[in-house]
Amino acid sequence: MIDFVRGRVVHWDTEYVVVDVRDIGYRLFTPNPYTFVKNDDTVTIYTHHHVREDAVLLFGFATREEQAMFRKLLEVSGIGPRVALGILAGGKPETIAAAIQQENIVFLTKLPGIGKKTAQRMILDLKDKLDAIPGGFSFAAAGLELEGAFGGSSDGLQGGEDWREAREALAALGYTAAELDRAWQALKDAPVLNESVDALMKRALQQLFKG
Structure with a gap:
């Protein structure tokens, strides 16, 4: 099993990155490809090697926690790799774990591809x-996030640290202030989870690609 790859990102798309590892390009499907394209440095991507009859696929993650949560999600009947990837694109591993621990059906059904x-x-x-996941999760901290995840206005993200960090990273990729303002207008009017910087970047880029 391939547990991680270390190399330089040479290509990316909305669903995957290609990492050059000693002149071999590995395609890794990941919750947010833009996590890995902020610079030209060597990156380490933790992986899940998925083999089925018609395909051999690599899924990539920025942290061991994402990797561990992905593997746990695959144990659930009805959740395949693509759905598990979408879940991790929609929320942080610790927040998802806290929702499961607290039996928070409302939160979980807001994740992509998840019905009741x-x-x-x-x-x-x-x-x-x-609790058996290596490294564990901060359930108490995540629980605090869950309390306000769906209440009130989605404008709670306006000016928050997560959006500011996402905006700075997108600006570094060459997007103008006007383009980022338009992307934010679309994001803030849509129902959102208490999203990570990476998830916000991915959703903003989807808006930017629409023009």
Whole structure:
């Protein structure tokens, strides 16, 4: 099994990056490709090597926690690699873990590709297993995030640290202030989770690609 790759990102798309490892290009599908394209430095991407009858795929993650959560999600009936990837694009591992621990159906059904029945299966299958994940998760801190995740106005992100960091990273990729302002107008009017910087970047880039 391939546990991680270390190299330089030479190509990226909305769903994957290609990493040059000693003149071999590895395509890795990842929750947010733009996590890895902020500079030309060597990056380490933790992986899950997925083999099926018609394909051999590599999924890549910025942290061990993402990698571990991805593998746990695959244990849930009805959740395949693509859905698990979408879940991690929609929320931080510790926040997802806290929602499962707290049996927060409302939160879980806001994640991409998750309906009520699948959310119930996630709780049933994973609630007693997440403490065993190496490194663990800060359930108490994540619980605080969950309290306000869906209440009030989505404008709670306006001017917040997460959006400011995402905006700075996007500006470094060459986007203008006017383009980023337009992207934010689309983001702030849509229902959102308490998103990470990487998730905000991915959603902003989707808006920017629309023109």
